[in-house]
Amino acid sequence: MAGSPTDRDDPKRLRCWAHLLRKAQGLIESGDEEARHFGSLVRRTLEALMRAIHAAREGPQPPADQTPAHAQALARLRAARSAQYRHRHHKAQALATELINDWEAIFRVLQQPTLPLTNNSAERALRHWVISRRISHGTRTATGSRVFALLASVIDTCRQRGHSPWVYLTEAVTERRAGRPLPPLPQPGV
Numbered sequence: 001m002a003g004s005p006t007d008r009d010d011p012k013r014l015r016c017w018a019h020l021l022r023k024a025q026g027l028i029e030s031g032d033e034e035a036r037h038f039g040s041l042v043r044r045t046l047e048a049l050m051r052a053i054h055a056a057r058e059g060p061q062p063p064a065d066q067t068p069a070h071a072q073a074l075a076r077l078r079a080a081r082s083a084q085y086r087h088r089h090h091k092a093q094a095l096a097t098e099l100i101n102d103w104e105a106i107f108r109v110l111q112q113p114t115l116p117l118t119n120n121s122a123e124r125a126l127r128h129w130v131i132s133r134r135i136s137h138g139t140r141t142a143t144g145s146r147v148f149a150l151l152a153s154v155i156d157t158c159r160q161r162g163h164s165p166w167v168y169l170t171e172a173v174t175e176r177r178a179g180r181p182l183p184p185l186p187q188p189g190v
Contacts, residue, residue, distance in 0.1 A: 015098075015106040016119040017046055023095050035092040038084050042095065045077045049110065056113045063113035070110065078103075125156055154185065161188040 020042065027039025049070060056063040067074070077099070084096035099106065109115045129152045139145045151169075158165035163186040172182050 011108075013105045014108055014115060014119070015102050016117075017050065017106070017109075018118040020095075020098070020106065021046055023091070023098075027089075027092055027095065030089065030091065032089045032092070034084075034087065035089040038080055038087075038092050038095070041077065041080050042099075045073050048073060050117060053109060053113045053117065066110040066113055067107070074107065125160075157185055161186055 024039040024042035024046065027035045028043065030036055030039070049066070052066055052070065053063075056066055081096040081099040084092045085100060087093045087096065109117055133148075139148055154169065154172075155165040158168050168183070168186060175181065175183055
């Protein structure tokens with residue numbers, strides 16, 4: 001089955017395997033035997049693939065596409081997700097639907113094993129912004145929300161690229177006040 005339009009539109013999109021493992025564990029703990037079996041298959045498959053990806057990363061050669069080596073496991077998972085697509089257990093059906101709709105985004109990391117398996121670093125980067133929003137009770141207008149999001153993005157981008165966001169923001173404000181265009185965001189290591 002084809003992936004969702006999002007996958008075709010954004011070939012860089014990934015799915016977090018930690019979230020999928022958590023959902024599979026929830027099925028393993030359910031009262032429905034078929035859902036437990038499906039959850040167990042998803043978990044075993046993802047854990048085996050994670051071990052293979054980590055091993056490929058540690059090898060002497062640059063990590064190569066792992067998909068062909070795991071074609072049988074992927075075929076079993078593909079068949080299981082199709083069987084669970086209309087299952088009576090809501091969460092089994094939901095996980096099967098995710099696997100159908102986001103297959104490419106989930107398993108893109110097999111093709112490029114250096115990609116992250118989880119979105120933990122992104123969630124950690126956003127954590128302080130979420131806390132700030134909770135403390136301040138958010139913004140009062142759409143413009144305020146947009147400014148907050150833009151500033152958060154600029155600040156974190158500068159930090160991740162090893163530059164002071166305050167130096168960049170000072171330069172940006174100075175340039176705009178003088179009627180000149182915004183300077184580009186600093187590049188990594190420059």
